[in-house]
Amino acid sequence: DAKTTQPNSMESNEEEPVHLPCNHSTISGTDYIHWYRQLPSQGPEYVIHGLTSNVNNRMASLAIAEDRKSSTLILHRATLRDAAVYYCILPDYGGATNKLIFGTGTLLAVQP
């Protein structure tokens, strides 16, 4: 199984940028890097995904290293609502579908 490594927890202040790192040294050439987050008492929700180049959407930016062995999720201005567990995920190709292997993620705390 493709695996990712993330810090267990991080802290940020409100309205400051947050950089959430992820290492995925065993990534293969066709693996998309997915990020989901899980707010307290809710199901996971999609944040962003990318393959090689950096990606932006209304929620966040994803910076992917040139060798693709690491990536960083960037929240440009953290809000209290961004406090959540953030999962960096590579798909598992054990079957024919996009099974996502969720690890334990990074718990982001946002201080006012």
Place this chain on the structure above:
Amino acid sequence: EAQVTQNPRYLITVTGKKLTVTCSQNMNHEYMSWYRQDPGLGLRQIYYSMNVEVTDKGDVPEGYKVSRKEKRNFPLILESPSPNQTSLYFCASSLSGIVYDTQYFGPGTRLTVL
């Protein structure tokens, strides 16, 4: 509103009493799956379905059954629940089963088996 719904949200039951957790999506998605979430273990896939009448085992299928008679519904059945099935369960759906499809998750069902 596009969503995945699960019922019930909370359930306390006793060992051996059959139960069903329902999951429904209104996005005409072909792919649906069930996960369980336990402290320190992340989310683990139980079963998935690529389309109507097509289901397959995930990583932890023991003790669970599923069915997919309609595209929108994917119930999770515990024929004889045991305490080790106490967990937080999530249903998810996506347009297809390909790797870059976004998965949409339900709000979760917290199950306690005494």
